[in-house]
Amino acid sequence: MPMQSRSRFSDRESLPLKIGVVLAVVCLLSSCQSTVECGTWVFTGNPGGGNPVSSAFTFNPSTCGKNCSVKIDAMIQMIRMYDADEHEFLVAQGESAAWRDADGWQIDQQPGPGFGWAEGWYGLNNDGTTFASGYNTVGGNGTPNTLFDAPGGQPADTYFSAVDVAACFQGDSCQNRILGYYYWSFITDSSGNPQPFITAPAWQDLNVEFQSAVSAWNSWAPTSGPVGGGTTGQILVPNAVPFPTLSDL
Numbered sequence: 001m002p003m004q005s006r007s008r009f010s011d012r013e014s015l016p017l018k019i020g021v022v023l024a025v026v027c028l029l030s031s032c033q034s035t036v037e038c039g040t041w042v043f044t045g046n047p048g049g050g051n052p053v054s055s056a057f058t059f060n061p062s063t064c065g066k067n068c069s070v071k072i073d074a075m076i077q078m079i080r081m082y083d084a085d086e087h088e089f090l091v092a093q094g095e096s097a098a099w100r101d102a103d104g105w106q107i108d109q110q111p112g113p114g115f116g117w118a119e120g121w122y123g124l125n126n127d128g129t130t131f132a133s134g135y136n137t138v139g140g141n142g143t144p145n146t147l148f149d150a151p152g153g154q155p156a157d158t159y160f161s162a163v164d165v166a167a168c169f170q171g172d173s174c175q176n177r178i179l180g181y182y183y184w185s186f187i188t189d190s191s192g193n194p195q196p197f198i199t200a201p202a203w204q205d206l207n208v209e210f211q212s213a214v215s216a217w218n219s220w221a222p223t224s225g226p227v228g229g230g231t232t233g234q235i236l237v238p239n240a241v242p243f244p245t246l247s248d249l
Contacts (some may be wrong), residue, residue, distance in 0.1 A: 032203040035181040036089020036248045038064040041164070041201055042144070048160065048186035050152030056144040057166035059179050066249055068174040074131060074138045075122040075147040076165045076243075077108040078213040084157040093153070101212040101219040108162070109217075111240050116230035118237045120217050121169065122147055126227070126234040128241065136170065151186075158188040159197075163206055167246055177249040181207060207248065218242040 006086030045053030055075075061068050062087045081090040082104060091097050107120045118126045123135030131138050139145030147164050154160055162181045168174035181202035186194045221240035229237030 003090075009214065012111060018076075032205075035202045035204060035207045036064065036178065037180045037201050038066065038249050039180055041180065042184045043182065043184055043249075046194075047184055047196055048115050048151065048154075048188060050150050051194075052148065052150045053184070054146050054148050055164045055182050055184065056146040057139070057180050057182070058144045058166075059141055059166065060140065060141065061174075061249075064249055066174075068177075068249075069172050070140050070174050070179070071142060071170040072138045072168075073145045073166055073171075073179060074169040075136050075145060076164050076167060076214075077122050077147060077149070078165070078210055079108045079151075080104045080106070080159075080161045081154060082159045083155060084159065085155075088160065090154070095206050099213075099217045101209070101216040103209060103212070105163075105209050105213040107213050107217040111224060111227045114230045115234050116226075116228045116234040116236075118227040118234065118240045120214075120221075120241065120243050122164075126237050132232075152194075154188045156188055156190050156192045156195075159185070160188070161185040161203055163210060165210055174184045174249060176244045176246050178207075178246055181210070181247055202245070211246075214243050214246060 024199050037057050045051055047053050059070050059073050075109045083090055089104040094112035094115040100106040109120050119128060123132045125132060135148055137146045145166055151160060162184050166179045168177050170177060183202040183206060184199040185197040187197050188194050221242045224240040225239060226236055227240050228234045
């Protein structure tokens, strides 16, 4: 499947002023506690402007003192886009504020018209078992799990943040356990040019935001109505699919 720019601006929804990016900088400078990282991350690319980027996570249970086998680990991505001029959060193309949490974070998936993705896992086809490799090449113990994205189209003075979450999709005692979190971001300046911001393993509180974003998706999914078809050719299913309970390894 050809890769599409999944995190592209298309609409805007008004919310109170909540940037949160400054807090991220303060957190990094003050050495805040990191989230669980049961393996290693490799991030490549120059975010913004539609440039391709990838984040790869290689699971190693010994990193966390665990002993479990992951048959398939895959990615879930949440994003937040904030327009500093209009003081409002934005939604990505094919997405909706219907599954956004109170702090502006939402699962990055496109069930909207023309797309038809029903699963919240990044790149998971509507059959619930296979992944589109142009979005997510899944991994396992010692094998990288890689997410591909190309965000672009944001207006001037926009803050874009993403958290990629590696989780066990199939495995033994690791099933539905979160293995690691990675934060990457950019700012579109006043001239509309993207400027890289923070790319680093995530820190505490972002894991809490992730659970909030999952909860927002799960509350919305059963009410979505039929999802499928579109340019992706996804099979039609009765509604978007809630996540199982996810917890840190």
